[in-house]
Amino acid sequence: MTREAWVWFGLAMLSLLWCGVCLALDGGLLLPALAATVTMICAADASARGRTARGVGWVFSGSIWRTALILVGALMLIQLLPVEMALLLAGDVLAYVEVLAAVGLIAANTRLKAVVEATRRAVEGWLGPVLRTRTAARAIRSPRPPRRPSSADDADGRGWAFA
Numbered sequence: 001m002t003r004e005a006w007v008w009f010g011l012a013m014l015s016l017l018w019c020g021v022c023l024a025l026d027g028g029l030l031l032p033a034l035a036a037t038v039t040m041i042c043a044a045d046a047s048a049r050g051r052t053a054r055g056v057g058w059v060f061s062g063s064i065w066r067t068a069l070i071l072v073g074a075l076m077l078i079q080l081l082p083v084e085m086a087l088l089l090a091g092d093v094l095a096y097v098e099v100l101a102a103v104g105l106i107a108a109n110t111r112l113k114a115v116v117e118a119t120r121r122a123v124e125g126w127l128g129p130v131l132r133t134r135t136a137a138r139a140i141r142s143p144r145p146p147r148r149p150s151s152a153d154d155a156d157g158r159g160w161a162f163a
């Protein structure tokens with residue numbers, strides 16, 4: 001194997017390591033798998049190495065260099081995006097839900113007080129005469145006479161309490 005083939009073989013090993021890290025962290029495998037495939041093909045075939053080197057040279061030359069560098073950086077950062085965005089958006093959405101719940105409870109409490117007051121007035125309007133006659137009927141009843149002990153009470157009943 002030539003020195004150039006060993007370089008591509010080393011890049012293939014790094015790409016496979018990158019795939020393993022992405023698998024372990026539940027990240028996206030598109031870019032690491034693509035890099036591993038290309039580097040393994042280039043490590044195995046000299047003509048593929050030449051074509052890949054010419055293509056990479058053309059892509060990373062001049063103003064395309066800047067665009068490609070930004071694109072590669074974005075593709076590498078997008079591997080972290082799902083986890084970071086999920087955590088960020090989960091907290092953000094939770095805050096919005098809490099605010100909406102608080103506002104909803106305040107509005108419901110305000111509306112509920114008015115509904116309860118209107119219901120109380122309506123029920124008092126319907127049941128007012130019934131309740132007044134019932135209270136008046138209670139007031140008319142004669143009170144019971146006080147209860148007296150019967151004559152069959154035993155005078156020394158207190159002594160049996162200690163027996």
